[in-house]
Amino acid sequence: xxxxxxxxxxxxxxxxxxxxxxxxxxxxxxxxxxxxxxxxxxxxxxxxxxxxxxxxxxxxxxxxxxxxxxxxxxxxxxxxxxxxxxxxxxxxxxxxxxxxxxxxxxxxxxxxxxxxxxxxxxxxxxxxxxxxxxxxxxxxxxxxxxxxxxxxxxxxxxxxxxxxxxxxxxxxxxxxxxxxxxxxxxxxxxxxxxxxxxxxxxxxxxxxxxxxxxxxxxxxxxxxxxxxxxxxxxxxxxxxxxxxxxxxxxxxxxxxx
Amino acid sequence: xxxxxxxxxxxxxxxxxxxxxxxxxxxxxxxxxxxxxxxxxxxxxxxxxxxxxxxxxxxxxxxxxxxxxxxxxxxxxxxxxxxxxxxxxxxxxxxxxxxxxxxxxxxxxxxxxxxxxxxxxxxxxxxxxxxxxxxxxxxxxxxxxxxxxxxxxxxxxxxxxxxxxxxxxxxxxxxxxxxxxxxxxxxxxxxxxxxxxxxxxxxxxxxxxxxxxxxxxxxxxxxxxxxxxxxxxxxxxxxxxxxxxxxxxxxxxxxxxxxxxxxxxxxxxxxxxxxxxxxxxxxxxxxxxxxxxxxxxxxxxxxxxxxxxxxxxxxxxxxxxxxxxxxxxxxxxxxxxxxxxxxxxxxxxxxxxxxxxxxxxxxxxxxxxxxxxxxxxxxxxxxxxxxxxxxxxxxxxxxxxxxxxxxxxxxxxxxxxxxxxxxxxxxxxxxxxxxxxxxxxxxxxxxxxxxxxxxxxxxxxxxxxxxxxxxxxxxxxxxxxxxxxxxxxxxxxxxxxxxxxxxxxxxxxxxxxxxxxxxxxxxxxxxxxxxxxxxxxxxxxxxxxxxxxxxxxxxxxxxxxxxxxxxxxxxxxxxxxxxxxxxxxxxxxxxxxxxxxxxxxxxxxxxxxxxxxxxxxxxxxxxxxxxxxxxxxxxxxxx
Numbered sequence: 001x002x003x004x005x006x007x008x009x010x011x012x013x014x015x016x017x018x019x020x021x022x023x024x025x026x027x028x029x030x031x032x033x034x035x036x037x038x039x040x041x042x043x044x045x046x047x048x049x050x051x052x053x054x055x056x057x058x059x060x061x062x063x064x065x066x067x068x069x070x071x072x073x074x075x076x077x078x079x080x081x082x083x084x085x086x087x088x089x090x091x092x093x094x095x096x097x098x099x100x101x102x103x104x105x106x107x108x109x110x111x112x113x114x115x116x117x118x119x120x121x122x123x124x125x126x127x128x129x130x131x132x133x134x135x136x137x138x139x140x141x142x143x144x145x146x147x148x149x150x151x152x153x154x155x156x157x158x159x160x161x162x163x164x165x166x167x168x169x170x171x172x173x174x175x176x177x178x179x180x181x182x183x184x185x186x187x188x189x190x191x192x193x194x195x196x197x198x199x200x201x202x203x204x205x206x207x208x209x210x211x212x213x214x215x216x217x218x219x220x221x222x223x224x225x226x227x228x229x230x231x232x233x234x235x236x237x238x239x240x241x242x243x244x245x246x247x248x249x250x251x252x253x254x255x256x257x
Numbered sequence: 258x259x260x261x262x263x264x265x266x267x268x269x270x271x272x273x274x275x276x277x278x279x280x281x282x283x284x285x286x287x288x289x290x291x292x293x294x295x296x297x298x299x300x301x302x303x304x305x306x307x308x309x310x311x312x313x314x315x316x317x318x319x320x321x322x323x324x325x326x327x328x329x330x331x332x333x334x335x336x337x338x339x340x341x342x343x344x345x346x347x348x349x350x351x352x353x354x355x356x357x358x359x360x361x362x363x364x365x366x367x368x369x370x371x372x373x374x375x376x377x378x379x380x381x382x383x384x385x386x387x388x389x390x391x392x393x394x395x396x397x398x399x400x401x402x403x404x405x406x407x408x409x410x411x412x413x414x415x416x417x418x419x420x421x422x423x424x425x426x427x428x429x430x431x432x433x434x435x436x437x438x439x440x441x442x443x444x445x446x447x448x449x450x451x452x453x454x455x456x457x458x459x460x461x462x463x464x465x466x467x468x469x470x471x472x473x474x475x476x477x478x479x480x481x482x483x484x485x486x487x488x489x490x491x492x493x494x495x496x497x498x499x500x501x502x503x504x505x506x507x508x509x510x511x512x513x514x515x516x517x518x519x520x521x522x523x524x525x526x527x528x529x530x531x532x533x534x535x536x537x538x539x540x541x542x543x544x545x546x547x548x549x550x551x552x553x554x555x556x557x558x559x560x561x562x563x564x565x566x567x568x569x570x571x572x573x574x575x576x577x578x579x580x581x582x583x584x585x586x587x588x589x590x591x592x593x594x595x596x597x598x599x600x601x602x603x604x605x606x607x608x609x610x611x612x613x614x615x616x617x618x619x620x621x622x623x624x625x626x627x628x629x630x631x632x633x634x635x636x637x638x639x640x641x642x643x644x645x646x647x648x649x650x651x652x653x654x655x656x657x658x659x660x661x662x663x664x665x666x667x668x669x670x671x672x673x674x675x676x677x678x679x680x681x682x683x684x685x686x687x688x689x690x691x692x693x694x695x696x697x698x699x700x701x702x703x704x705x706x707x708x709x710x711x712x713x714x715x716x717x718x719x720x721x722x723x724x725x726x727x728x729x730x731x732x733x734x735x736x737x738x739x740x741x742x743x744x745x746x747x748x749x750x751x752x753x754x755x756x757x758x759x760x761x762x763x764x765x766x767x768x769x770x771x772x773x774x775x776x777x778x779x780x781x782x783x784x785x786x787x788x789x790x791x792x793x794x795x796x797x798x799x800x801x802x803x804x805x806x807x808x809x810x811x812x813x814x815x816x817x818x819x820x821x822x823x824x825x826x827x828x829x830x831x832x833x834x835x836x837x838x839x840x841x842x843x844x845x846x847x848x849x850x851x852x853x854x855x856x857x858x859x860x861x862x863x864x865x866x867x868x869x870x871x872x873x874x875x876x877x878x879x880x881x882x883x884x885x886x887x888x889x890x891x892x893x894x895x896x
Contacts, residue, residue: 012807030532038537038758045756045811050802053810055325057498059538061639062423063329085642110469111808118446121326125438129431130390134310134708137381137388141345144399145392153392154418157427161328190390 001027001093005040007052008100010109013116017109019098029089033076034059034066036088037099053112061085061225064160067167068113069100074164074223082162082225102167106174106210117163119209120177127201128181130190149187156183158226165220165228171212176220178202179232186239196243203240262515262866262881265669266370271887272353275374278670282713283720290315293719294478296463298450298505300327302422302700303683304484305429306707312436314712319476320433321445321465323500323813328430331486331498332703335422336543336636338406338414339386339700341379346403350411352376358409359698360888362588363663363691364840364856366518366864369887370670371688378709379701383415385708389428393417407544407589407696414697419543419635425700429707449813450505451744452737453481453512453679460509460679461727464737466745468813471806473741475734479724480678480715483509484707487662487684489522491821491828492773493765495659496528496541502817503824506666506685514674515866515879517667517687519824520832523694523841524774525660526592529643530612539658540643542615542636544696547585549620549629550653552576552592554613558603564614564652575599583895590693590841590854591895593657597774598852600656607654616652657774661699663690663841664831667866667881671714672706675868677722680715682706687864692840745805748815753798757814760795764788764818764825772829777845781833785826792822827867827876834878837861849892858890 003024010017024040031039034056041051056066061082068083070076076086091097099113107115145153157180165176182199185191191198214233221230267278285293293316297308300322308320322330342355355376360367383401387393393415394402406414417424436442445465452464454475462477488503489495510516527542553574555567575595577584587595596613599605606612621629626649630637637648644654665687666674672688673680683703690698767787771780795818803809838847838854839861847855856862864881 028533028535031535032537035535035537039535042756042758045800045802048802051811053808057324057329057500058331058334059499060334060540062334062420063324063331063498065324065329081642085639087642087645089645114808117325121328121434121437121444121446124431125434127438129435130388131435132385132388132390132432133313134306134385134432134712135381137384140343140383140387140393141400143387145395146399147395147397150392150395153390154420154424157392157417157424158420160423161326184392185390188390188392190388 001029001088001091003027003036003091003094004096006096006098009052009112011111013108013110027088029087031088032059032084033070033086033088034084053114055114056084059084062160064162067102067162067164069102069167071098074102074168075225079222080225080227082160102163104166104172106172107163107166115163119211120161120163120174122209123174123178123202123205124181126205127194127198128185130185131194132190143189145188153184153187156180156187156228156232159228160226162225164223164225166211168219168223169212170217170219171215173214173220174206174209174211175214175233175236176224176228178206179236180228182236182239183232186235195239196246199236199239200243262667262675262879263669264368264881265671266368267670271369271373274370275377279713282717285716285720287315291317293317294319295480295482295715296476296478297321297482297484298463299330299484299486299683299685300430300433301330301332301484301486301683302426302429302703303707304330304482305426305433306704307482307484307682307711308442309429309432309436310708310712311715312442314716318436318442319445319478320442321448321450323447323449323468325446327433327444327446328427330426331501332426332700333423334498335700336419336541337545338404338416338421338697339382339425340406340413340697341383341415341701342376342413343380343383345401346412348411350413352380354411355379355413357888359689359695360691361893362695363693364854364893365691365858365862365885365888365890366839366883367689367691368883369885374710375689375702375705378705381709382701382704386425386428389432391417391424391428404545405548407586409695422700425704429704451508451741451816453509454733454737455512455676456727456731456733459677459722459724462729462734464734464741466741469808471804471809473738475729475738477727477729477731477734479719480680482680482682482711482715483666483685484682485685487665488821488824489659489662491764491825492659492768493761494531494536494539494769496525496539499538502820504817504820506681507820507824509666509674509676509679511869512676513869514676514679515667515868516664516827517864517866518664518831519828519867520772520835520842521663521692521840522659522828523589523661523663524593524657526589526596526657527615527655528658529640530607530654530656532608540639541658541660542640542653542655544589546615546633546636549624549632550585550615550617551619552585552613552615554599554604554606559610564606564616573599573604580895587895588693588695590843594774594843596657612654612656614652615655617648618652621649661694663687663692663694667864671717672710673714673718678718680711682711692842742805745812745816748799748801748812748819749805751796751799751801753800755798755800757799757801757811757818760791760799761818761821763791764822767791768825768828772832775843775845776832778833781829784829785833788822788826788829795819795822830875831865831867835861835865856892862890
């Protein structure tokens with residue numbers, strides 16, 4: 001197969017970027033999208049050009065490191081599929097493909113298709129956990145979790161933190177990512193003690209990072225490689241309102257900024 | 258031979274060693290802990306859990322990873338589950354049985370005391386993870402669910418769908434980020450360790466490269482913990498992540514840390530076969546699939562009929578035939594070798610004849626398609642995505658692939674290497690799996706090391722060693738930084754004609770052909786000639802574009818492949834010297850009449866530990882004898 005690629009090239013965070021055009025030739029339908037880019041990079045190196053920088057690691061759709069806008073769609077045309085699991089058989093021979101980095105204020109470009117997603121780590125650090133220092137846990141079967149709750153928690157916990165939700169959102173909102181963590185922990189009995197504090201802190205951090213607000217476009221769910229449900233955002237909003245109304249301590253925290 | 262290696266195994270019966278040792282270890286005064294810095298390299302299960310637990314105790318912790326976030330370490334990709342001797346199913350499991358199974362599964366090449374401790378703390382791991390909110394599978398009554406896995410005859414595997422590694426890692430990652438938020442732990446993502454700094458015989462720091470700016474800097478500390486994973490990517494194609502590498506442990510080896518059993522590399526039986534030369538990695542399909550799938554190949558050679566047109570009479574369910582009691586659940590090394598055999602006989606299926614069928618037709622008939630979908634739905638989807646074939650109607654094709662490395666840096670009972678102050682955890686060390694790792698034991702070992710061993714033994718080291726204050730102004734850091742920068746400059750200056758990947762592929766092919774599932778003296782001798790040639794060629798003709806002062810992925814790869822080109826040689830050397838077959842190390846010259854691994858306990862019941870002596874002479878081979886006081890040496894039989 002053959003493709004014409006228009007790839008975003010940007011030398012550094014402060015440099016001005018632009019599309020460069022490359023021909024991808026001798027591409028097999030069994031190649032993944034990233035293997036196609038590997039082949040392009042090999043040919044760029046061989047002719048003395050700089051290869052395209054892009055993040056990737058596990059190449060089995062679970063680490064969340066890869067991700068790019070493919071023809072304007074986060075992770076490309078296949079639903080519930082990360083870029084590394086997208087295969088060239090889903091494109092037509094001769095197609096023109098535009099490839100860009102995630103575009104969001106909270107994810108500045110580092111180089112070419114590589115962006116800085118450290119804002120996600122800071123959102124987790126602000127409250128995306130259950131406080132359980134090593135050593136003090138009681139026997140695991142002393143905590144009963146109804147199967148349906150465990151399944152719901154797992155559905156939300158499947159988030160791979162790739163950032164496609166933010167890239168797909170017209171507002172650059174991280175609500176699906178943050179909501180998924182809040183839903184995962186908030187549905188479990190272990191997560192109840194910190195439930196109010198968690199949602200207040202994580203939302204405050206999300207705002208501080210420059211993510212936009214959620215206005216229910218639903219693009220995040222469409223782009224999500226794990227098809228995380230929009231329900232997690234509803235749940236986050238519910239928890240947030242309840243926390244605002246019921247927690248004196250947190251109300252003071254909010255008031256104090 | 259120099260002084261024998263002292264594993265510092267505590268006295269007493271195996272069941273009491275760890276408790277006694279915990280009591281005897283030195284403690285560090287709570288007020289003093291914050292005066293000590295621990296550097297943790299790697300943020301997978303072992304690294305993240307160690308970093309979080311040490312920070313909780315009050316140490317100053319710095320943690321480093323090459324990915325953009327600690328949550329992406331390759332532990333995340335583990336699918337099947339984690340073992341623990343909870344005996345929740347009342348099916349006869351116990352700490353002793355998990356210990357016994359692990360020693361036997363490792364083909365009697367692991368250290369009893371370590372394995373026993375692993376089985377003991379397996380209980381605490383599950384408790385800890387549930388407390389953190391890891392969403393393990395549950396029964397309808399709300400209790401934890403278990404399954405049997407990878408050749409075990411009890412149900413002791415805990416799991417979270419097919420994403421157990423992800424959920425355990427996210428638990429550890431969240432504990433780690435909590436410490437970051439509290440200001441007790443500093444995380445350095447997109448940072449790669451390129452050298453270890455040893456001062457007065459002790460590990461006192463590391464030199465790292467910031468992968469975004471290219472800056473080379475130093476970090477001093479009282480203890481260095483390497484939790485940098487395995488080295489399976491020496492084979493180029495493996496189930497490891499693209500970035501997984503041996504650089505941290507290899508740099509430590511060249512600074513004096515002994516490297517144990519490098520030839521023990523596990524080939525996982527159930528991976529998706531390679532589809533072409535372009536392939537950049539292999540994808541594992543959880544071996545839980547073998548619980549319901551039946552493995553077969555056609556009886557005739559080169560039978561090109563589609564699988565559904567091959568009647569039962571023309572099929573060879575070879576695992577069920579050869580191993581009637583374990584059948585499709587035979588351990589990994591045995592199942593992998595059996596697949597290679599039938600393909601070598603010309604009975605393999607799919608492109609190039611390198612594949613065997615894993616067939617769910619009978620299970621679907623027996624249990625219904627819905628049950629199968631519930632158990633394996635995500636795996637089936639993943640398979641279809643990659644191969645464009647639907648495993649509900651066409652049998653899966655699978656083939657073995659490099660998956661895990663049991664070898665690694667030698668550590669004593671305290672998980673400390675031969676360099677005082679350098680601790681090694683998780684897959685990066687050699688300690689617990691012997692010559693073959695059982696399924697669902699990697700996650701157990703990573704978390705055992707990080708949550709429940711390292712926090713104690715690091716304290717013991719700090720409490721017993723008289724450590725002088727050292728900071729980054731020490732000349733040893735300047736020297737190491739200079740060395741790192743010079744090596745980088747050398748790689749960039751070659752300006753040759755071949756890409757880094759082309760060398761990596763060439764090395765991988767030699768390793769797979771001559772040091773893969775089956776090895777022999779002639780092939781290993783050839784590999785030992787060939788690898789130095791590839792290495793020399795690399796340093797003469799590799800082309801690394803770009804500069805050192807920027808994000809340069811080609812440069813990162815070049816440094817890692819340069820190290821693989823040295824490690825590959827050590828692996829082959831170790832495989833040649835170990836003149837026996839054991840577990841995953843199968844030497845064709847040493848097999849039983851029916852083709853099983855034939856150990857030589859009289860000469861090889863030991864850990865082989867390689868000591869670096871400079872680039873101009875071969876490394877020295879030391880031995881740590883293994884003693885089996887509880888599990889008696891016997892030939893493994895899964896018939």
